[in-house]
Amino acid sequence: QKEVEQxxxxxxxxxxxxxxxNCTYSDRGSQSFFWYxxxxxxxxxxxxxxxxxxxxxxxxxxxxLNKASQYVSLLIRDSQPSDSATYLxxxxxxxxxxLVFGAGTILRVKS
Amino acid sequence: SAVISQKPSRDICQRGTSLTIQxxxxxxxxxxxxxxxxxxxxxxxxxxxxxxxxxxxxxxFVIDKFPISRxxxxxxTLTVSNMSPEDSSIYLCxxxxxxxxxxxxxxxxxxxxx
Numbered sequence: 476q477k478e479v480e481q482x483x484x485x486x487x488x489x490x491x492x493x494x495x496x497n498c499t500y501s502d503r504g505s506q507s508f509f510w511y512x513x514x515x516x517x518x519x520x521x522x523x524x525x526x527x528x529x530x531x532x533x534x535x536x537x538x539x540l541n542k543a544s545q546y547v548s549l550l551i552r553d554s555q556p557s558d559s560a561t562y563l564x565x566x567x568x569x570x571x572x573x574l575v576f577g578a579g580t581i582l583r584v585k586s
Numbered sequence: 587s588a589v590i591s592q593k594p595s596r597d598i599c600q601r602g603t604s605l606t607i608q609x610x611x612x613x614x615x616x617x618x619x620x621x622x623x624x625x626x627x628x629x630x631x632x633x634x635x636x637x638x639x640x641x642x643x644x645x646x647f648v649i650d651k652f653p654i655s656r657x658x659x660x661x662x663t664l665t666v667s668n669m670s671p672e673d674s675s676i677y678l679c680x681x682x683x684x685x686x687x688x689x690x691x692x693x694x695x696x697x698x699x700x
Contacts, residue, residue: 507688509688516696518678518691518692518694519629520691521690563628563629565689574631574688574689575631576628578627578628
């Protein structure tokens with residue numbers, strides 16, 4: 476079992492729709508969870524972090540965390556073509572105190 | 587967040603040679619990290635570089651292949667030694683954001699080995 480799993484996609488949504496990106500993780504002791512956006516040829520950019528169960532909203536982005544289910548998601552409301560990128564889920568594993576990245580989900584927003 | 591400058595941004599190297607990548611941060615940071623991102627794949631941690639001590643390497647990565655220096659709290663280098671085409675990747679330097687280990691990345695070095 477991979478430590479952090481994401482659906483590779485591509486996930487295609489029309490402009491203005493909600494994009495839902497999902498991530499599961501294996502280390503039950505993990506405490507910190509992050510979403511990065513990576514445009515082609517660029518380095519990852521941190522867009523959301525979440526540490527407690529529930530929802531955390533920042534503009535058009537909402538991160539959701541359910542530690543019991545070992546599940547974290549990212550919702551993007553009113554999706555724009557500029558949101559088209561690869562979204563990486565990263566989890567701070569309790570063992571070794573290091574970030575482990577998922578393989579990423581490719582999001583395509585069609586105008 | 588810290589501003590991280592990484593160079594070179596890209597290079598094409600001959601197999602068997604070595605390349606040293608530099609990472610400069612605009613503020614003092616305790617931990618610096620080096621990642622590799624192979625084509626079409628996610629990020630894999632190579633090693634953690636702490637000032638004043640040997641780097642800590644992840645499984646599958648060894649010091650002879652990826653020597654790291656950390657002479658002070660704002661600078662680190664990663665050398666990719668005796669390169670082969672399989673080393674063609676993007677190499678990324680990152681620093682932690684404090685207590686919660688969020689990572690901020692430099693712009694990366696795109697390495698092609700021919």
